[in-house]
Amino acid sequence: MSKTAIITGATSGIGYQIALILAEKEYNLLLVSRNKEKLESIKLNFEKTYKVEVDYFVSDLYEKHESKNVFDYAISKKLNIDILVNNSGYGLYGEHTDSSLDKINNMLNLNIIALTELCGYFGNYMKQNNSGKILNVASVAAYQPTPYFAAYGASKSYVLNFSEALAKELEDYNVSVTCLSPGATKTEFFTVAEVGDISGQMSEKNRMSAKKVAEIGVNAMFNKKLSVIPGFKNSFLAFSNRFAPRILVANISKKIMNKG
Numbered sequence: 001m002s003k004t005a006i007i008t009g010a011t012s013g014i015g016y017q018i019a020l021i022l023a024e025k026e027y028n029l030l031l032v033s034r035n036k037e038k039l040e041s042i043k044l045n046f047e048k049t050y051k052v053e054v055d056y057f058v059s060d061l062y063e064k065h066e067s068k069n070v071f072d073y074a075i076s077k078k079l080n081i082d083i084l085v086n087n088s089g090y091g092l093y094g095e096h097t098d099s100s101l102d103k104i105n106n107m108l109n110l111n112i113i114a115l116t117e118l119c120g121y122f123g124n125y126m127k128q129n130n131s132g133k134i135l136n137v138a139s140v141a142a143y144q145p146t147p148y149f150a151a152y153g154a155s156k157s158y159v160l161n162f163s164e165a166l167a168k169e170l171e172d173y174n175v176s177v178t179c180l181s182p183g184a185t186k187t188e189f190f191t192v193a194e195v196g197d198i199s200g201q202m203s204e205k206n207r208m209s210a211k212k213v214a215e216i217g218v219n220a221m222f223n224k225k226l227s228v229i230p231g232f233k234n235s236f237l238a239f240s241n242r243f244a245p246r247i248l249v250a251n252i253s254k255k256i257m258n259k260g
């Protein structure tokens with residue numbers, strides 16, 4: 001029976017590129033996002049181009065119980081689930097004290113709660129099968145405080161620590177968990193986050209392609225790596241943070257995040 005990969009946030013950016021790579025590898029797909037038209041068009045396009053079956057589940061993952069609905073749907077379809085990619089997520093840019101707390105809550109529900117619940121449901125399923133792979137998308141923002149992206153960066157620190165801990169718990173059941181922490185990547189992310197013009201490390205010319213980031217993430221997942229940061233500069237910065245005083249790291253991060 002063909003294997004299935006479940007991918008959240010597959011309608012654009014990194015998630016779309018991950019879906020494309022897995023379709024090329026002839027994985028059947030269950031795609032989860034809010035935009036039905038885009039999901040339908042990806043389904044038609046992939047099924048025409050690759051030897052795969054593509055299904056989708058339209059879902060606002062920051063709504064309560066949506067993760068359970070995704071899981072119940074996947075089980076009802078009797079899919080042979082081998083991969084879960086938790087990629088859906090977004091950031092909100094600006095001073096935390098000026099931000100809408102409803103918007104912040106929605107973001108945290110998506111970036112943290114939905115991911116945690118999906119790992120619980122599908123991780124348990126994989127554990128029972130003694131087989132499976134989970135790829136969680138964090139960010140280089142996980143590796144230091146990120147002023148002006150305060151709650152977003154902290155949500156990704158959660159994803160990083162949660163994923164690495166879960167990896168250790170599930171390794172005894174032949175289930176791998178890999179955390180992908182991209183740096184600035186050419187996707188809709190900066191528009192959704194309403195960052196506006198930004199120079200320096202996050203400027204458009206310094207962003208990696210979503211295709212490259214997806215390739216690095218998928219390779220790391222198949223190689224059962226614990227964590228991966230695409231790009232030498234991004235890895236070096238995350239690594240060097242460990243040895244610098246926290247006040248220095250916070251000051252540099254403020255400069256970078258405050259529009260370069």
Ligand SMILES: NC(=O)c1ccc[n+]([C@@H]2O[C@H](COP(=O)([O-])OP(=O)(O)OC[C@H]3O[C@@H](n4cnc5c(N)ncnc54)[C@H](OP(=O)(O)O)[C@@H]3O)[C@@H](O)[C@H]2O)c1
Nearest residue numbers: 009011012013014033034035061089139184185187188189
């Ligand atoms: N781009 C970067 O610089 C960067 C850097 C580090 C980490 N990341 C992380 O990479 C991941 C993918 O982001 P991206 O850069 O590829 O951005 P993107 O192009 O904006 O894609 C985000 C995806 O998440 C989905 N999504 C958003 N809200 C959702 C919701 N409420 N329920 C279900 N799905 C939802 C979107 O689909 P719908 O709109 O159809 O729902 C879309 O497919 C995110 O977790 C992001 O934090 C991005």
